[in-house]
Each structure stands twice: as C-alpha cells, then as structure tokens.
Amino acid sequence: MSFLEQTIFNHMETVRGITEKAIIRIPEEISDIIPEGFSNSIRWNFGHIAFVQEKLVFGISGEEMNVPMNYERLFGAGTKPADWTDTPPSFKEIASVLSEQKPRIKTFLHDRFHQKLPSPYTNRGGITFHTTGEAFLFGFYHEAMHMETIKRIYRSISSK
Template identity: 30%
Template sequence: MEERHMILFKQLETYREDVLDSLNGVSAEAAEIVPHNFNNNIRWNMGHIYLDQYLWIESLTKEKTDVPDVFRNWFGYGTTPVHFSAETPSYLELKKLLKEQPVKLMENYGSRLEEVYPPTEMGMRTIEQVLIRTIFHEGIHLQAINDIKKCL
C-alpha cells in the first residue's frame, strides 16, 4: 500500500480513537438524552458516523456494503432517535462497530482507493476522496457529541 494510503488509514484510525475517547465517562443512559435545542443524542451521532462512510462508498461504487439497510432508518440524514426501535444497535454495540470500522474499511477498500468511478454529486471519483470527506464529517459529529456532553 502506498505511503499516502497508509497515512489516510492512520488518520481514520486516529480520528476514530478521538471519537471513542470522547465517549469515556458517558453512560448508555446519558447517550440517550437529547438536550434542549438538539435534534439528536450521542447514540444517534455514533450510528450516523458509522453509517455515513458506508453510504458514501455505496453512492460512489454502486456496490452494497456490510451495513444493514435498516441503519438508514435509524441513523440516516434527517432521522432522529424517535426513529429508533428495539432492534436499533445499543450504545455498546455502536462503540464496538465504530472501533472495528477503520480496520474493516482498510481490509475491504485498501486496495481499491484509486479506482475511478463516475463522480458523486460532490465530484468525488475515488474511495480515497470519499474517505477524506468522511473524516471531515466525523469531526462535525465529534463536535456534536462534545456539545451534547456539555449539556448533560
């Protein structure tokens, strides 16, 4: 794997560790609270971070990923915790999925980062470009998690 690709996956891993570190001291109960003036809770942000990377990869490649379709109902754009059901992954399940995801992405897409596809609506043409975008997006939701924590 090229050095720049190794750096990309190291960044994915490091930023994901930042998200997981931000969850230290947050109980499963606290992760369910939607503070006043917020639309979502910590658990929703966790699921959304997880889902977003796969949605962009699917959008680009037109290939199904490992994420179950029902995740869109719980964590997709425009959803809120009111869309959760008894089957929605728990706080602890989401922590596990988030922890495993960077390695799975490297295993599944590490050799495909430069494959060129028709551009997405944002002009991205490679999985590498998609992953760069999702790192930025993850930072937005890390800040949301931190903002919610301040309100708890």
C-alpha cells in the same frame, strides 16, 4: 502500500480512536437525551458516524454495506430519534460497528484511492465525489463534525 496511503490510514486510526474512546467514556444512560437547541442525541450521532462512513466507503462504491439493516432508517441523513420505531442499538453494538469498519476499509481501499465511483455521488451538502478516495477522505471531516456535536450535547446535559 505507499507512504501516503499508510499516512491516510494512520489518520483514520487516530480519528476513529477519538470516536471509540468517546463512546466508552460517555454514559449510555444519557445517550438519548436531546437538549434544547439540538435535533439529535448522542446515540444518534455515534450511529450516524458509523452509517455514513459505511456508505461513503462501501455503499456509493457499489459494494455491500456491512452495517445492520436498520442503520439507514435510524441513522441516515435526515433521520432523527423522534421518528424511530425500531429499538436503537446499544453503545456496545455501535462501538463494535465503528471498530470493525477500520480493517475492512483498509483492505477495500488498498490501492483504490483513485478508483472512480460507479457514478458521481453528491451528498446532502452539495459536495460531489468522483473517486473512492474523495468520499473516504470526506469521512474524516464528517466524523469530526459529529464528534464536536457529541461534545456539545454532552456538555449541555452535564451542565444541568
């Protein structure tokens, strides 16, 4: 494994570690509250992080995604808890998915950062990815953005 690849995987561990600590610290009983000014809940944001990372690494590469079947319906882009008909997974279940992704990502992406995707993938924000590495690295930004949203929702709930 190259030094750069190891550095990127270490960064993944750091970013995901922040997410994993947060899902343990935040009380699950407040996870479905959607404060005024927000369209999604804390539970939705954690599930969305797990689903999108799975899609960015495995799904758009043409590989089998290893998240529960209902994650796309619950946590895909454009979804919201107000539309849920399924019972959402517990924090414990989402935490397990978040933790389990790390070793699978390392194994899959080893020496594949420059591998071309089967076809370029453009996300809802208009960003186009051509390689597995581009998509994976965008996941850090995406995860951090949703962690900030989780913090803002938590502060909003806690201040009341």
